[in-house]
Amino acid sequence: MKSIALGLALFCVLLSSAAQLAMKRGMGAPAGGDVGATYLHALSSPLVWLGLVLYGASAVLWLWVLSRLDVSLAYPLVSLGFVVTMGLGVLWLGEPFSWLRVAGCTLIVVGVSLLAMDA
8 A cells, every 4th residue: 555655646746747847838938027917827828727737636646645654754755846847847848957956856866765765
C-alpha cells in the first residue's frame, strides 16, 4: 500500500508541475497592462483554466496520499516539483538553462532520496 501511495504522490507532483506550465503558457508574455487586464487575460485563457483544474485534481489526490503516508515523508516529495518544473520549463518553454540551477535541483533530489531511505 505504501508503494501505491508513493506512486500517487509522485503523480500529484507531476500534475502540479503540469499545472504550473499550463498557467505560464496560458499567460504568455506580459502585455504591459494593469493588474485588472492581467487577471482578465487569465480568466479568458483556456490554458490557465486547465492549470487550475490540474491543481484541483492534484489537491484531491493529495488528500488520499496524506491519509496513507507520514507527512514527514509525503511533503518533501512536493519539492521534486521544483526539479520537474525547471526541467520542463527549459525544454517546453525555452527558459534559460544554468548549471547552478541543475546543482540546486541535484541537492533537492539527494535530500528527498535521503528522506525516502528512512521511510
